Amino acid sequence: MIDFKLDPKSGVPFYRQVIDQIRYGVSAGKLKIGEQLPTVRALAVELKVNLNTVSKAYRELEIQNVLETQQGTGTFIGHIKIQIPKEERERKLTSICSEFLSIASSYGFSIDEIISQLQQGGRK
Amino acid sequence: MIDFKLDPKSGVPFYRQVIDQIRYGVSAGKLKIGEQLPTVRALAVELKVNLNTVSKAYRELEIQNVLETQQGTGTFIGHIKIQIPKEERERKLTSICSEFLSIASSYGFSIDEIISQLQQGGRK
């Protein structure tokens, strides 16, 4: 289970922060397939946000097939593994990396700093 | 001078992205004391945002003593040395890397793939 955290100063909407944390948790293996997430009400209380905010995050992730929800039961990590065509995959990798680099360096971060940080964040 | 970049998908307001990039640019030494910034109109055109959005960013930075403005002349990097706390810089790096990683790995890219691509894209 993730230890959810919200950063009000970041400027990033709460529901997007929740989405990010779940998506990253899944890909980092912190959230296993089929695992139950906190209920919308429980997470709303924990994060001190409105129920609708959590609900919105869960809803978007369900649309993306990251989550599966069962009314009355709960919300779970989805079973569907999404497949992306290889050419598109290559292009996507190049594109997001290039875009990210230009943004990161506009903040004054060097490649080395970035890579070092990514390596830390990538540990399981 | 900074190569300004806006990321509409990040969820961070435009004016905040501009603020961030200038502040980090200053602390990284990319923007020198007394250096003139683009005019509000020029930057607005470059970033394809409204004049008021840039103006808002500049105004906040003037309040923070990062910038000094002279009506009719332009906007300049202030003479008061602003240090961005190491922790804040760390947090920003962590934040953008984490967000990027969550997106990248949701496409199924491994850390190694990502880093390898970044190293290629980072060559000049």
Next chain:
DNA sequence: TATATTGTTCTATAGAACTATTACAATAAT
């Protein structure tokens, strides 16, 4: 002086984000 350029301010509009409240629907547990 006249004109252009710069930043500033104001109004109006639109949409997103978030909260609050209430109610409804599906499932599980008793």
Next chain:
DNA sequence: ATTATTGTAATAGTTCTATAGAACAATATA
């Protein structure tokens, strides 16, 4: 069956973000 728990939905109101357009103020320049 009844109750509790879960997710869902609808409405309303506030704040924030961003745009568009217009006008104003200060400075530099021709």
